[in-house]
Amino acid sequence: MIDDVGAPDIHRVTRRSAGPDESAHANRVWWEHAADEYQAEHGSFLRDTGFVWGPEGVEEADLGLLGPVEELRGARVLELGCGAGQCSRWLRAQGVAQVVGIDVSRRQLQHARRIDEETGLRVPATQADVQRLPFASGAFDLVCSAFGGLPFVPDARAALAEAARVLRPGGRLVFSVSHPMRWCFPDDPGERGLTAEQSYFDRRAYVEENGAGSAVYVEHHHTFGDWIRAIAGAGLVLHDLAEPEWPEHNPETWGGWSPLRGRLFPGTAVFSAAKP
Numbered sequence: 178m179i180d181d182v183g184a185p186d187i188h189r190v191t192r193r194s195a196g197p198d199e200s201a202h203a204n205r206v207w208w209e210h211a212a213d214e215y216q217a218e219h220g221s222f223l224r225d226t227g228f229v230w231g232p233e234g235v236e237e238a239d240l241g242l243l244g245p246v247e248e249l250r251g252a253r254v255l256e257l258g259c260g261a262g263q264c265s266r267w268l269r270a271q272g273v274a275q276v277v278g279i280d281v282s283r284r285q286l287q288h289a290r291r292i293d294e295e296t297g298l299r300v301p302a303t304q305a306d307v308q309r310l311p312f313a314s315g316a317f318d319l320v321c322s323a324f325g326g327l328p329f330v331p332d333a334r335a336a337l338a339e340a341a342r343v344l345r346p347g348g349r350l351v352f353s354v355s356h357p358m359r360w361c362f363p364d365d366p367g368e369r370g371l372t373a374e375q376s377y378f379d380r381r382a383y384v385e386e387n388g389a390g391s392a393v394y395v396e397h398h399h400t401f402g403d404w405i406r407a408i409a410g411a412g413l414v415l416h417d418l419a420e421p422e423w424p425e426h427n428p429e430t431w432g433g434w435s436p437l438r439g440r441l442f443p444g445t446a447v448f449s450a451a452k453p
């Protein structure tokens with residue numbers, strides 16, 4: 178799939194609508210080219226075997242949103258937008274035998290293979306779009322995701338319905354995304370990022386376009402209400418919602434996320450839902 182992908186060539190940044198196919202294509206192109214830099218810049222923060230929910234650096238070991246590890250050991254787990262597989266590898270290290278990942282970017286999955294070789298902890302993963310999962314209905318006990326795929330979909334309800342489809346009754350979906358209130362502020366880690374400039378209610382996607390007007394990066398905004406309606410609309414029941422606070426021990430800036438902003442407002446939302 179990488180063969181038809183030219184390097185993203187950004188001419189314009191705008192807010193406009195972008196459909197499911199345009200969004201997935203743009204983000205595949207973008208992540209194919211961004212993967213090396215992303216892993217070089219953030220790999221040590223994420224750790225080869227680490228389950229970090231977001232740029233705050235808050236970990237699954239701190240939040241316990243997936244439930245007690247002993248209860249996960251026999252579970253069939255799917256990670257959406259697994260990137261280089263750090264979260265899945267952490268689950269494997271806890272003794273969870275059946276973990277698989279999907280990601281739209283082949284280059285991200287190549288990094289997963291590299292780290293598998295280096296650590297000896299292998300995570301089977303395949304290239305797929307979170308909006309169309311190549312798995313049978315009811316195949317998993319747990320679907321999880323740390324900023325993987327879901328921040329990039331236009332139709333949150335359809336994407337969550339697809340995640341719900343592959344869960345067995347009683348299974349759980351736990352995922353993190355950018356905290357919706359971030360969309361009011363410029364994506365700037367400094368003082369400028371503290372003043373609201375955009376409407377929270379503006380659902381148009383953030384789109385980077387090339388000279389021909391085609392999207393080369395797309396990120397979608399869903400308000401808190403939108404996510405909760407998407408969870409309910411997908412037939413799931415919301416059990417928990419974590420808004421991790423910026424830990425004192427994390428001095429690192431990640432894009433627009435910073436200790437300065439993290440002291441004042443949340444940057445990540447982690448939703449935990451179950452299929453009745």
Ligand SMILES: C[S@@+](CC[C@H](N)C(=O)[O-])C[C@H]1O[C@@H](n2cnc3c(N)ncnc32)[C@H](O)[C@@H]1O
Binds near residue numbers: 204261308324
């Ligand atoms: C911010 S990274 C998160 C990856 C990993 N969870 C981590 O913490 O590094 C977002 C990931 O979502 C993937 N992605 C973007 N759009 C996707 C889609 N439609 N389907 C599946 N994966 C997608 C990207 O390729 C990228 O690996």
